[in-house]
Amino acid sequence: MSEAREPRIVGFFCSWCTYTAADLAGVSRMKYAPNIRVIRVMCSGRIDPQFVLKAFACGADGVLIGGCHPGDCHYIEGNYKCLRRFRLLTRLLRDLGIEEGRCRLEWISAAEGDKVRTVVNDMAARLRALGPLDAPGRFRDWGKDLEELEHAMAGEGPGESSRAIEPARNE
């Protein structure tokens, strides 16, 4: 993991707006950074914070969530649910030492192909500046630390060191 590699971005795009905008960027032959891999969901409300954590745990350097503008969600208010979860998630990521800017939420409507381009380019540039996240590596180190701690405390088995987080709750 020593050679500088290109940042890897996982995108979770809602089908109705941001995914359609990404298609529009294609149809308009706009060019943007090839660092992103998009996973399509029907609505940004489907995006479980666990997906984001999983993406980081699997080696993503950044995660981009794309949904319809407030008021435009095809399912009325899925994007508001997404926003609430995103706020909680941001706090959690901070606690985990994952820099701000690695996880980003953007409202991109079906007509804003250009915004897909600028956001992806901007994100790729920022992640390049931040350098690799290497969460798997970090987790490994944490696991070791924890094990040592546990040994020292003469506890029983190794705990669920990598078990991440309770899903965000909504009220």
Add this chain to the structure above:
Amino acid sequence: MGLAKGSPRTGFYICHCGTNIADTVDVDAVRRHAEELPGVVVSCDYKYMCSDPGQELIIQDIKEHRLERVVVAACSPLLHEATFRGAVERGGLNPFLFHMVNIREQDAWVHEDRAQATRKARDLIRAAIRRVAYHRPLERMRVGVNPNTLIIGGGIAGINAALNLSMAGKRVYLVEREPTIGGHMAKYDKTFPTLDCAACILTPKMSAVRDSRNIVLWTYSEVEKIDGYIGNFRVQVRRKPRYVDEETCVGCMQCVDACIYKDARFPSEFELGLKKRKPVYMPFPQAVPPVVAIDPKTCLHFKTGKCKEPCKEACARDSIRFDQREVVEEIEVGQIIVATGFQTFDPARLPQYGYGEFPNVYTSLEIERLVNASGPTGGQVLLRNGQVPQSVGILHCVGSRDENTNRWCSTVCCMTALKLAHLVKEHTGATVYSFYIDMRCTGKGYEEFYDRMMREGVQFVRGRVGEVRDWEMAPEEEGKLVLRVEDTLAGFVRRIPVDLVILAVGMEPRADAEAVQRMLHISRSNDGFFLERHPKLAPVETTTDGVYLAGCCQGPKDIPSAVAQGSAAAAHVLAMISKGHIELEPNTVAVLDDCSGCKTCIPLCPYHALTLNEESKKAQVNLALCKGCGTCAAACPSGSITQNLFEDEQIDAEIEETLAHV
């Protein structure tokens, strides 16, 4: 990690899309990469996967190789997912044991570096092949289509669509904001290029709407809220009070004559303020419905409460209802036609043309009223001082083809300007100058009309007028409006004095287009007009199923095009009604047995599809209400809700595999 049920026999297909994909993605390398992946028993590439022979490949392989899953890497699933699902189904496999990878719109077309684009394609197809292993066979749910239709907007496009549907015996709710239907066309005098009178061809259609038993006409009403989806929309319509009983009023105008105001003194909306009306008024004589309306802003009863109400007394049918309240009607319809029309460009935004500053500068729409025999001047084109103009200048492209206002060509203003040149000449005998940038006369008989105008002696000057001023620099300019223009054919700047100026104003989206867009979940193009699903092949449909566009809300067009689009929208509606049902994507949710009954999901569902089963103490889904957003699945703390086609395992597999180092 690892698959729950071993790797199913998977067929992988990658499309060159001619050279669209193959130019940027090394198709063969991707195919070879797929070949190595667990479960893949067929990996092949083809020039055009969506073509018949391409689909045939899949169908044959399913049979020959006993495929259990299929993955196609090609264009966007939004374009061809349905095509390939169809092929998979014809091969004898459940169509949902399939996944599509977008390597055109979101890869080949947006990247330049071939190595990078190929790498991205490999990541994406790996993810899809892992994901599809977790797919299961699904059934589409069928729901009925409500045969009633809502049409928003009663201009010529909406009227025509309504009549088409009514002819087929279908019920239509036609909702119009103004007190009468007719739209812009009702204001026009003659129509180009045939010069037949607009009222003569429009008003019979308006009456047909009134007489149709299948059309429920709600004027002075606005659609307020729309819920639901194709086949089953729920709509709220706010009906504003007109303070007159529509059922009993016959439009005899006794009340108008009796009004306490002896003279009409408030600007008439229909006549663009060129004529006055009373607080109780009929928009114009052939209004449909032929019912008066009372404007509470000017009516003495509402302003002071002290009117003697002679209108009430005069009405033999007791139709005046000062206590009328606003009502909100709730209706259910299967499909919706949007025909909300356009607004004309406001030339006050271009102060150099002096609109609002010089009284003898008019818009083309105002002149339509002036040349109209039933208009404010009885068909006379006069200056504000009552004299007949000797010379008239008509400016094309006002608020069109202009970086500073609207960039698009409004398509009809050249013809409108030519038509008005003819009518003004006919009515006044004035010398008419026409200032154009390019003459755009593209319809049937339009160019011939232009020829005719040249023969009739209209003076054509090629150039955009710089300004309209009243400074005189020569005796012949005295008391005139002077147009300063660069004559681009003659090659010098001219000053042309005229008595009357007509600004051929362009068309633009209505000011509330954004609100309508949001209400219907449709899109708008950069110019602000509503966006059709496809610029060539689906010019009437929108991105929301069951919602269609007709007329100028989709873009500037002339009357025949608006009429054609209205009929086309009606044809779409009828097709769906006669099919009788729609098939829903099976991406609904299911509650698993380990639901703990925590009720987290229940308030989250915007459609109230989730409830608590009192007996089992578990959540339950009403599939008829679930639209498949998956918000509940994301929120369930115990992971006990799954969304078909977007199950946790499927998305997890995509995440893992897309990031796997290879």
